[in-house]
Amino acid sequence: MRVAAVLSRGAAPSEMVDAELDDPRSDEVIVRIEAAGVCHTDLVTRQGLGERPAVLGHEGCGIVEHLGPAATGLAAGDRVVVSFASCGGCAQCRAGLPGYCAWATALNGSGRRIDSSPTIRVRGEPVFASFFGQSSFATAALTAARSCVPVGDIPPEVAAPLGCGFLxxxxxxxxxxxxxxxxxxxxxxxxxxxxxxxxxxxxxxxxxxxxxxxxxxxxxxxxxxxxxxxxxxxxxxxxxxxxxxxxxxxxxxxxxxxxxxxxxxxxxxxxxxxxxxxxxxxxxxxxxxxxxxEGDADPAALIPHLIQRYRRGRLPLDRLVTTYPLADLDRAVADQRSGLTTKPVLLPGG
The missing domain is CATH 3.40.50.720 (NAD(P)-binding Rossmann-like Domain)
Incomplete structure (x- = not known):
């Protein structure tokens, strides 16, 4: 699947590129990204990767478009927040603490699937991707169905940071x-x-x-x-x-x-x-x-609870958000570092 993505490479300016997104496997879905929060972890990872090309972003929100045959609990057309990846089977995941998943490092920070297969290619070459199981600085993201939390009609720019920072x-x-x-x-x-x-x-x-x-x-x-x-x-x-x-x-x-x-x-x-x-x-x-x-949270349980608080006016998370076009990642980062914005959120349609 062809997508537009923000490619980062060390201290060089980010660039919008055409990329090839892998097809979803049986338990994976493709989410058309409507909004993606910019988190400090993106910036630390970008610096740590040096000149290695990467598609980052780990606070995606969007619409489910394609589902693998074993992707349960979701339907095409659902708006979801994509949160961090976890295996679902280790002791910590079973205890409702997926942030401490036994496979957390491999699933979230290796740049590939857990079997080392790439998920994004640019100009025919694999790049560091599958970041936190998603890489959402793009017009679409490939992720495990387990990482997706349906959120209904909440504005996507408010919902996206619930995947990590707000959570x-x-x-x-x-x-x-x-x-x-x-x-x-x-x-x-x-x-x-x-x-x-x-x-x-x-x-x-x-x-x-x-x-x-x-x-x-x-x-x-x-x-x-x-x-x-x-x-x-x-x-x-x-x-x-x-x-x-x-x-x-x-x-x-x-x-x-x-x-x-x-x-x-x-x-x-x-x-x-x-x-x-x-x-x-x-x-x-x-x-x-x-x-x-990750707030010691199970995203599937806490994100809906936080959305309820937001809808009732008890948790005005929208006051923290400033939106930018997807291509303006570097400006969003500069504004965040200078304090002009608290939470920058990128909009592919912006």
């Missing part, structure tokens, strides 16, 4: 931190993940403080009901919960000092592998530190 932030709050009325949550970083987490906590009637240096992002969340500070150097009351989206060791250490006894800090930001911590303080104050991948 991670919201899931970290609802599934891991679990703050309640009377608690105070500190969110480090107000990018897409942190902002989605802040909005989710506000919908739980939790007091939220966001630490974010970009003025526009602070202002947006303040309008939604959160308090905001430029940095942790500002005076701040003790907090019961912390979500770190930055991965910055110095912020993590400072945030731990702000936690009340028996408080919890959850890590979703990738940073240095080592952080120096005062273990005696952790023990004596009963603090907990917890890692979190």
């Amino acid at each position: 991670t932030g919201a899931g970290a709050v609802l599934k891991v931190l679990r703050p309640r009325h009377g608690d105070r949550l500190l969110v480090l970083g107000a990018g897409a993940v942190g902002s989605a987490a802040a909005l989710t906590a506000l919908s739980e009637d939790v007091e939220v403080v966001v630490a974010e240096p970009v003025r526009a992002r602070r202002a947006l969340l303040e309008r939604c009901g959160a308090a905001a500070v430029v940095s942790l150097d500002e005076p701040m009351p003790p907090v019961t919960h912390v979500l770190d989206t930055t991965g910055r060791p110095e912020l993590i250490v400072r945030a731990l000092a702000l936690l009340q006894p028996c408080g919890v800090l959850v890590l979703v930001g990738l940073g240095p592998a080592e952080v120096s911590l005062d273990l005696r303080s952790l023990m004596m104050r009963g603090l907990r530190i917890r890692g979190c991948v």
Whole structure:
């Protein structure tokens, strides 16, 4: 199947190319992409691949067009969010924690199917694709039916980031931190993940403080009901919960000092592998530190729940989104890095 795709190659400008998308196998589907969120993980992967050509994108939303004979639970014409890939059969998947799938690395980050077969060719040559089981910076994506979550008539630009970024932030709050009325949550970083987490906590009637240096992002969340500070150097009351989206060791250490006894800090930001911590303080104050991948969520369960909150006006995720034409990936990335937008979403029809 011929598609238009955004080809990335290291620091070189992205380019729109004609590409050949493989046919779906028995448990796979082809989704015509209507919107695709741009995530920090796309940028990290692009940098890590160096000059290797790649079609990235892992927050796709679109219409199911072709189904393999064993693709169940879907029909042609369904609008779906395409989330991360998982095997469905390992112990973690069976426990409802597909983010920790035993085959997660091979399925999401190898650039090919798990059997090493390519899914996208450009000019006749295989490129790094099948990113998070999809590669949605294109007019169509090939993915496992298992990765698709039907979403109905929600605007695709709002639905797309539920595949990863919004799912991670919201899931970290609802599934891991679990703050309640009377608690105070500190969110480090107000990018897409942190902002989605802040909005989710506000919908739980939790007091939220966001630490974010970009003025526009602070202002947006303040309008939604959160308090905001430029940095942790500002005076701040003790907090019961912390979500770190930055991965910055110095912020993590400072945030731990702000936690009340028996408080919890959850890590979703990738940073240095080592952080120096005062273990005696952790023990004596009963603090907990917890890692979190993809919000500890099963997308098939949490995405419909978040959509219900959005439709009822409790979770205004649309306020975080700015749309761009598919060909403008580099402009979207630049605007995200500068803070002009919180969550850029690419529209193939834009």
